[in-house]
Amino acid sequence: MNDSEKLQRARNRCIESLAQNMNLYGITESIGRLYGLLYFTDEPMSLDSMKDELGMSKTSMSTSVRQLQDLQMVEKVWVKGSRKDLYQCSHDWYQTFTDLFSIKWRVGISANMSAINKSISELQELLDEPKTSTQIKEEAKADLEKLKYALNYYDWLNRLVDSFESREIFNFIPKVKDTP
Known part of the structure; x- marks a missing residue:
């Protein structure tokens, strides 16, 4: 296993744990995985890149992002030169x-x-x-x-x-x- 795979394995373990425990707060595992993905991603992500990363439909991804925004866990950000909506999670x-x-x-x-x-x-x-x-x-x-x-x-x-x-x-x- 190379270093990149080890890094991803460590991240995935934490993302899965977050996803499983988010249901304590009434949040589905798929939304918890999305939050975990955004947490470990340093750059804002588009719905398309989130969809590709998690293998969810764009509609499902949009609904999940909206829920995380309503809970103030994710925010839409503006990036110069980008026409797509981009999102990042709160690190606080x-x-x-x-x-x-x-x-x-x-x-x-x-x-x-x-x-x-x-x-x-x-x-x-x-x-x-x-x-x-x-x-x-x-x-x-x-x-x-x-x-x-x-x-x-x-x-x-x-x-x-x-x-x-x-x-x-x-x-x-x-x-x-x-x-x-």
Whole structure:
């Protein structure tokens, strides 16, 4: 095995590991492979060159790049003399993680808080209705306590996400200084 093959084998191992673990964040393996490819590529790439490198269709590649852009993991760049759209990944994994974390968690927090608030209103209606049985009222009171606890949790989670977005989190858990 020559040096070039060894280099590519080392990169491919990391790309595959990234791709497999990106599903923790709701990202498919193929999109994870694309991110890994862009991470190890020093020059911006066109959709055609990404397609050729990964063996995916241009439509699939375009969709994948758009998803990575939405997650702020990839950006379109301008290169003088090139008519094609070119893309590169963010090399700041701290920022990439905080952006990804914030985007994904805000969606989940919002959906859960909305459902909880709607349920609290319905439970309160049951408690306010004179015809509701004592048994149902007791269960509704217990559920209300659980939901109030859940709202406190989501308030805390919102503040955690705020600390990522404001970068305050790095005051408590500093970044390592070495960056590529």
